[in-house]
Amino acid sequence: MVKGSKIDTFRLGNKTSLLLKFNYSSSLLSFVFALLCIFLLDIKETIPFVFILYATLNGINVWAFNRHGNLTTMAIYTSVLSWISTIVISLCSGGIQSPFLFVLSIIVLAGYVSTKLFGTIYLYSITATIFIIFFIDYLSSDVMQNEVPEASRDLFSLFSMLFAVYLLGYIFGKNLLETHHNLYRSKNEIENRIEEKETLLKEVHHRVKNNLQTVSSLLNLQARNSKNEKIKDLLKGSQNRVLSMAMIHEMLYLNQNISKIDFRSYVEQLTEYLLNSAISKNKKITLELNIPELQLGIDTAIPLGLLINETVTNSIKYGFTEENDGIITIILEKLEKPNLYKLSISDNGIGFKEQIDLKEIKSLGLKLIHNLARQLHGSIRGLNTVSGTSYILTFKEIDKKG
Template identity: 55%
Template sequence: MNRQTKRPQEQRFKDKAKLIVKINYFTSIFSLLFFFTCLYVLDIKIVIPYVFLAFGILNLINTFLYRYHKNLLLTYNTVSIMTLAGASVITLYSGGINSPFIFILALIVVAGYVTTKSYGTLYLNLNLLIIVLIYSQSIADFSFVSNVVPEESRNIFALLSVLFSVYLLGGVFGKNLLHAHHNLYKTKTALEEKINEKETLIKEVHHRVKNNLQTVSSLLSLQSRNIADKEVKNLLKSSQNRVISMAMVHEMLYLREDLSKIEYRSYVQELAEYLIRSIKGTSSNITLDIDIPDLKLNIDTAIPLGLLINEAVTNALKYGIVDENKGEIRIKLTKDKDNEYLLNIGDNGVGFPETVSYKTTQSLGLKLIHNLVRQLQGTITRDFSKKGTHYIVKFKNISNQIAPVPR
């Protein structure tokens, strides 16, 4: 168990122990006051005052012993059993089911639930059983106990019993539960601040990654200016476009509220338009048809899929739609009922023979497309029924797992 998890548990234990000790002291003091009140004010001479006296003394001893053994459950269960026994006896000798002191039994249930759910349930069932037994005794033809509270003192005894119950329930339990509520609110506020801080840091990371990738892109652009070989220059340009396609993902994550997913239509639109400007220039004859609904993909899926689209569109612009010819690039992304995605991407250019594949060609673009499909844990097929080059890619949204590294 780490330190962050252990600290709140220790605090909860301290709060629980503080509450139980505080209730013990209050009930002991009130019990001793009840002893003197019953004996000398209410003129109750039988059983009831001596139960208060015994409970007050024993509970004080029980509470003092906690300072030495530090066993909270032992202290709590001892006082609960004494309270059950004492309250049951006082209830029986002060009117049975009609005794106002019967409400003290409810306090034991409340204390149980404050401690743990299991103890609350246990003492709830015990109290229900005791109440049923008290009621059964009160309606029996022969009752072995009688109301020992004098007639003239019963109203005062009822008043003191109700005041005792209300004070303990509202004053002691209420204040501590309110204190616990404030602690929970503070914890919630602290967690929200940490989450906001974490989101800010994640945004900053995406921003820095985007800036670093743009720096790499700029270095590749500068390097290509000093190279006369057209083939090498094209390779550097292709690498630059791949870097930019990754930088766009981090830029979109930085600019949006959702730090885990990006709106993929706007990303594909921006990426495809950039590639057309980069390869064909600002005034081209290329028509872009993008059909993507409101889909959001996480970064583990968005980056390899973006690189795949980058390669397919780049190949279409370089080798499919040649020179200044008119052409159309179509990108469609859908999601089926099984949470599988289907990408249809292609162009109406010149295409290439069926015999050419990533296994038989030296084209880095084709090899990358197939390796990226493997990284997406999907499948790819060519659609030969249409003019040009068209791919059908099936994949699932990769989530919380490490994608396999292409070989």
């Protein structure tokens, strides 16, 4: 919120600076042009009077802005005043052939300083004005009285062009160039900051992975020093859970994308580790994966990885005997609803003696499976079939931004 406020303040400051520069310059140039008209070009009727009136009213406009501080009001007032003044001077200096008519194309830019909507309306109004002047001049040339003496028209054209070029080049062109340089510099600064943050975040993932592996090593060491087989199993289960999380942080550290991981690759690594661990020793178990190319965020991947760890570990430990070959199948499907998936984990082992109720079961692993499903905003069913055990999980991808 603060960042957006800073951007808006910066943008407002640029618009204010541009409009004030336009007002000061156009007022000063108008006053100088009026003096040139009177003393050099011998124009003493409407044109110098309009120049002086414009400079005076625009000065009052700037003074009023310093009191009320409303940029939109000042921008609209400046645009309308510039529009009317340019029309009058153009009509009095040759109509559609007046060199001062080119100033209309310059002051269009001033209209966009206020709001995009007003700038668009201003653009169409000026375009319509040019057509109107053309048709007036075309239908009745007597209406257009050129106040500029024949001998002074070349100089009047020169001063009009210089007036337009100065406003376009020095005011709007220079501001556009400065804005471009500022944007380019800001872009480089933002890219450097993003790169620094990505490097820092990768380092964080690397450190987390190392810390989790240290915890895993401590659990493994504790299990080796214990003579109680039940405690060894509990420690081994905890070690596997820690390693399943460590693998995710390692993948995030190694990948270009530091927010998402390739889920298929992760499941392959995790299940390969579980099959090669001590709990699957002397058991012939193969794995069948049917997982599409999918990138998942860490908030979805960690609970999903823990859930796969629990279900596959249960299948390896309790679903197969040493005499039988085993197959574990993991299938992930994307459903029609957005961010909704179905994960099926099944084996062809001996299954449970009774139908599974994950809500009522007292086993820590099965309770954890049920809680992880809830964490994924989904539901899971355990099915005890004639061909083994199946878990059907329906879950949503967790998006912390939403």
